Amino acid sequence: MLDMLLKTGWMGIPLFLLFFFAVALFIERWLAFSREATEMENFSAPFEQAVQALRFDEAAQICDMNTGNIAEVYRIAVQHYGQGAATLRNVLSSHIELQIVPRLRARMKFLGAIGKGAPMIGLLGTVYGMMNAFVKIASATGQGADAKNLAGDIGMALGTTFLGLVVAVPVVFGMAYLRGRIDQFEIDLERYSNTVVDLLYSTAPTNEIEAGGVAFEAQPPMDPPPPEPSQPVRR
Numbered sequence: 001m002l003d004m005l006l007k008t009g010w011m012g013i014p015l016f017l018l019f020f021f022a023v024a025l026f027i028e029r030w031l032a033f034s035r036e037a038t039e040m041e042n043f044s045a046p047f048e049q050a051v052q053a054l055r056f057d058e059a060a061q062i063c064d065m066n067t068g069n070i071a072e073v074y075r076i077a078v079q080h081y082g083q084g085a086a087t088l089r090n091v092l093s094s095h096i097e098l099q100i101v102p103r104l105r106a107r108m109k110f111l112g113a114i115g116k117g118a119p120m121i122g123l124l125g126t127v128y129g130m131m132n133a134f135v136k137i138a139s140a141t142g143q144g145a146d147a148k149n150l151a152g153d154i155g156m157a158l159g160t161t162f163l164g165l166v167v168a169v170p171v172v173f174g175m176a177y178l179r180g181r182i183d184q185f186e187i188d189l190e191r192y193s194n195t196v197v198d199l200l201y202s203t204a205p206t207n208e209i210e211a212g213g214v215a216f217e218a219q220p221p222m223d224p225p226p227p228e229p230s231q232p233v234r235r
Contacts, residue, residue, distance in 0.1 A: 011125035015163045022114045026174045038068025069100045077196045085201045092193040115171040122164020129157030
Protein backbone atom coordinates (compact mmCIF):
# COMPACT_ATOMS: atom_id res chain seq x y z
CA MET A 1 0.00 0.00 0.00
CA LEU A 2 2.79 2.39 0.88
CA ASP A 3 4.48 1.67 -2.43
CA MET A 4 1.25 2.46 -4.26
CA LEU A 5 0.87 5.72 -2.37
CA LEU A 6 4.44 6.67 -3.24
CA LYS A 7 3.65 6.14 -6.90
CA THR A 8 1.02 8.89 -6.77
CA GLY A 9 3.84 11.37 -7.35
CA TRP A 10 3.23 15.06 -6.94
CA MET A 11 -0.54 14.57 -7.16
CA GLY A 12 -0.44 12.79 -3.81
CA ILE A 13 1.13 15.76 -1.99
CA PRO A 14 -2.05 17.91 -1.75
CA LEU A 15 -4.03 14.83 -0.68
CA PHE A 16 -1.59 14.11 2.14
CA LEU A 17 -1.75 17.75 3.23
CA LEU A 18 -5.55 17.72 3.15
CA PHE A 19 -5.61 14.57 5.24
CA PHE A 20 -3.48 16.04 8.03
CA PHE A 21 -5.37 19.33 7.86
CA ALA A 22 -8.70 17.48 8.24
CA VAL A 23 -7.38 15.54 11.23
CA ALA A 24 -6.22 18.79 12.86
CA LEU A 25 -9.60 20.43 12.25
CA PHE A 26 -11.49 17.48 13.68
CA ILE A 27 -9.36 17.46 16.84
CA GLU A 28 -9.80 21.23 17.23
CA ARG A 29 -13.59 20.93 16.88
CA TRP A 30 -13.74 18.03 19.31
CA LEU A 31 -11.80 20.01 21.92
CA ALA A 32 -13.96 23.08 21.30
CA PHE A 33 -17.14 21.07 21.82
CA SER A 34 -15.69 19.70 25.05
CA ARG A 35 -15.23 23.27 26.26
CA GLU A 36 -18.74 24.22 25.16
CA ALA A 37 -20.35 21.50 27.29
CA THR A 38 -21.58 22.39 30.77
CA GLU A 39 -21.64 19.91 33.65
CA MET A 40 -25.28 20.41 34.56
CA GLU A 41 -25.13 18.05 37.54
CA ASN A 42 -22.65 20.32 39.31
CA PHE A 43 -24.06 23.59 37.97
CA SER A 44 -27.85 23.54 38.01
CA ALA A 45 -28.46 22.78 41.71
CA PRO A 46 -26.33 25.63 43.18
CA PHE A 47 -27.68 28.03 40.57
CA GLU A 48 -31.30 27.18 41.34
CA GLN A 49 -30.70 27.54 45.08
CA ALA A 50 -29.15 30.97 44.61
CA VAL A 51 -32.00 32.15 42.37
CA GLN A 52 -34.69 30.82 44.70
CA ALA A 53 -33.04 32.73 47.53
CA LEU A 54 -32.95 35.84 45.29
CA ARG A 55 -29.15 35.99 45.52
CA PHE A 56 -28.57 36.97 41.90
CA ASP A 57 -24.96 38.09 42.44
CA GLU A 58 -24.14 34.64 43.76
CA ALA A 59 -25.96 33.07 40.79
CA ALA A 60 -23.83 35.13 38.40
CA GLN A 61 -20.66 34.02 40.19
CA ILE A 62 -21.73 30.39 39.88
CA CYS A 63 -22.11 30.92 36.13
CA ASP A 64 -18.63 32.43 35.91
CA MET A 65 -17.16 29.46 37.78
CA ASN A 66 -18.53 26.99 35.22
CA THR A 67 -17.65 26.62 31.55
CA GLY A 68 -19.86 25.89 28.59
CA ASN A 69 -22.58 27.61 26.60
CA ILE A 70 -25.38 26.76 29.08
CA ALA A 71 -23.56 28.59 31.86
CA GLU A 72 -23.03 31.47 29.43
CA VAL A 73 -26.76 31.64 28.67
CA TYR A 74 -27.65 31.53 32.37
CA ARG A 75 -25.18 34.35 33.04
CA ILE A 76 -26.83 36.56 30.42
CA ALA A 77 -30.25 35.69 31.81
CA VAL A 78 -29.20 36.89 35.27
CA GLN A 79 -27.70 40.07 33.83
CA HIS A 80 -30.91 40.97 31.98
CA TYR A 81 -33.29 39.88 34.70
CA GLY A 82 -35.87 42.54 35.33
CA GLN A 83 -36.63 43.39 31.69
CA GLY A 84 -39.58 41.04 31.52
CA ALA A 85 -39.89 37.41 30.48
CA ALA A 86 -40.68 38.14 26.82
CA THR A 87 -37.75 40.54 26.45
CA LEU A 88 -35.41 38.11 28.18
CA ARG A 89 -36.41 35.30 25.82
CA ASN A 90 -35.62 37.54 22.84
CA VAL A 91 -32.24 38.49 24.32
CA LEU A 92 -31.28 34.87 24.91
CA SER A 93 -32.51 33.78 21.49
CA SER A 94 -30.49 36.52 19.77
CA HIS A 95 -27.35 35.67 21.73
CA ILE A 96 -27.66 31.98 20.90
CA GLU A 97 -28.29 32.64 17.21
CA LEU A 98 -25.64 35.33 16.71
CA GLN A 99 -22.90 34.26 19.12
CA ILE A 100 -23.04 30.63 20.21
CA VAL A 101 -24.30 28.83 17.09
CA PRO A 102 -21.77 30.48 14.73
CA ARG A 103 -19.07 29.57 17.22
CA LEU A 104 -20.20 25.94 17.15
CA ARG A 105 -20.31 25.85 13.34
CA ALA A 106 -16.91 27.49 12.89
CA ARG A 107 -14.55 25.75 10.46
CA MET A 108 -17.16 23.16 9.50
CA LYS A 109 -17.11 24.54 5.95
CA PHE A 110 -13.43 23.68 5.65
CA LEU A 111 -14.15 20.07 6.57
CA GLY A 112 -16.96 20.00 4.03
CA ALA A 113 -14.67 21.36 1.34
CA ILE A 114 -12.07 18.69 2.12
CA GLY A 115 -14.67 15.93 2.02
CA LYS A 116 -15.87 17.07 -1.40
CA GLY A 117 -12.55 18.17 -2.86
CA ALA A 118 -10.36 15.17 -2.01
CA PRO A 119 -12.16 12.73 -4.37
CA MET A 120 -12.04 15.35 -7.11
CA ILE A 121 -8.28 15.72 -6.70
CA GLY A 122 -7.99 11.93 -6.78
CA LEU A 123 -10.04 11.84 -9.96
CA LEU A 124 -7.80 14.51 -11.45
CA GLY A 125 -4.78 12.35 -10.71
CA THR A 126 -6.52 9.36 -12.28
CA VAL A 127 -7.22 11.26 -15.48
CA TYR A 128 -3.68 12.65 -15.57
CA GLY A 129 -2.10 9.23 -15.09
CA MET A 130 -4.25 7.54 -17.72
CA MET A 131 -3.54 10.34 -20.19
CA ASN A 132 0.20 9.80 -19.75
CA ALA A 133 -0.25 6.06 -20.20
CA PHE A 134 -2.17 6.49 -23.44
CA VAL A 135 0.39 8.99 -24.74
CA LYS A 136 3.13 6.40 -24.20
CA ILE A 137 1.05 3.73 -25.92
CA ALA A 138 0.42 6.00 -28.89
CA SER A 139 4.08 6.98 -29.22
CA ALA A 140 5.41 3.42 -28.90
CA THR A 141 6.97 1.80 -31.97
CA GLY A 142 7.89 -1.73 -32.87
CA GLN A 143 6.36 -4.27 -30.49
CA GLY A 144 4.39 -1.62 -28.70
CA ALA A 145 4.67 0.05 -25.32
CA ASP A 146 6.53 -1.69 -22.53
CA ALA A 147 4.29 -2.61 -19.58
CA LYS A 148 6.92 -1.40 -17.12
CA ASN A 149 6.82 2.05 -18.66
CA LEU A 150 3.04 2.14 -18.25
CA ALA A 151 3.04 0.83 -14.69
CA GLY A 152 4.08 4.16 -13.18
CA ASP A 153 1.29 6.12 -14.86
CA ILE A 154 -1.34 3.49 -14.09
CA GLY A 155 -0.11 3.28 -10.51
CA MET A 156 -0.43 7.05 -10.21
CA ALA A 157 -3.97 6.91 -11.59
CA LEU A 158 -5.10 4.23 -9.13
CA GLY A 159 -3.10 5.60 -6.21
CA THR A 160 -4.57 9.10 -6.38
CA THR A 161 -8.11 7.71 -6.55
CA PHE A 162 -7.43 5.48 -3.56
CA LEU A 163 -5.81 8.28 -1.57
CA GLY A 164 -8.64 10.69 -2.37
CA LEU A 165 -11.18 8.22 -0.99
CA VAL A 166 -9.01 7.53 2.05
CA VAL A 167 -9.12 11.25 2.84
CA ALA A 168 -12.80 11.84 2.02
CA VAL A 169 -14.50 8.88 3.72
CA PRO A 170 -13.29 9.62 7.31
CA VAL A 171 -14.03 13.31 6.82
CA VAL A 172 -17.63 12.57 5.79
CA PHE A 173 -18.24 10.38 8.86
CA GLY A 174 -16.44 12.85 11.10
CA MET A 175 -18.63 15.69 9.87
CA ALA A 176 -21.73 13.60 10.54
CA TYR A 177 -20.57 13.17 14.13
CA LEU A 178 -19.79 16.87 14.57
CA ARG A 179 -23.12 17.94 13.06
CA GLY A 180 -24.90 15.62 15.44
CA ARG A 181 -23.13 17.30 18.36
CA ILE A 182 -24.09 20.74 17.02
CA ASP A 183 -27.74 19.74 16.67
CA GLN A 184 -27.75 18.45 20.25
CA PHE A 185 -26.15 21.68 21.48
CA GLU A 186 -28.88 23.72 19.76
CA ILE A 187 -31.63 21.58 21.30
CA ASP A 188 -30.09 21.93 24.77
CA LEU A 189 -29.66 25.68 24.36
CA GLU A 190 -33.31 26.13 23.41
CA ARG A 191 -34.50 23.94 26.27
CA TYR A 192 -32.30 25.45 28.98
CA SER A 193 -32.95 29.03 27.86
CA ASN A 194 -36.67 28.44 28.45
CA THR A 195 -35.85 26.72 31.74
CA VAL A 196 -33.84 29.64 33.12
CA VAL A 197 -36.52 32.16 32.15
CA ASP A 198 -39.20 30.10 33.87
CA LEU A 199 -36.96 29.68 36.90
CA LEU A 200 -36.21 33.38 37.24
CA TYR A 201 -39.77 34.59 36.93
CA SER A 202 -41.43 31.78 38.85
CA THR A 203 -39.32 32.65 41.92
CA ALA A 204 -39.97 36.39 41.72
CA PRO A 205 -42.05 37.74 44.63
CA THR A 206 -45.68 38.23 43.68
CA ASN A 207 -45.96 41.50 45.60
CA GLU A 208 -43.26 43.22 43.54
CA ILE A 209 -43.44 44.86 40.15
CA GLU A 210 -40.21 45.01 38.20
CA ALA A 211 -39.55 47.88 35.87
CA GLY A 212 -36.19 48.69 34.38
CA GLY A 213 -34.45 46.19 36.66
CA VAL A 214 -35.68 47.87 39.91
CA ALA A 215 -38.28 46.26 42.11
CA PHE A 216 -41.09 48.43 43.44
CA GLU A 217 -43.64 47.35 46.01
CA ALA A 218 -47.10 47.23 44.61
CA GLN A 219 -49.39 49.75 46.33
CA PRO A 220 -52.79 48.52 47.53
CA PRO A 221 -55.73 49.97 45.68
CA MET A 222 -57.11 53.19 47.15
CA ASP A 223 -60.62 53.29 48.54
CA PRO A 224 -63.05 55.18 46.33
CA PRO A 225 -64.07 58.62 47.64
CA PRO A 226 -67.39 58.78 49.46
CA PRO A 227 -70.29 59.89 47.29
CA GLU A 228 -71.31 63.50 47.55
CA PRO A 229 -74.68 64.17 49.17
CA SER A 230 -77.42 64.68 46.66
CA GLN A 231 -78.85 68.17 46.39
CA PRO A 232 -82.59 68.62 46.82
CA VAL A 233 -84.45 69.36 43.69
CA ARG A 234 -86.33 72.61 43.72
CA ARG A 235 -89.67 72.84 42.01
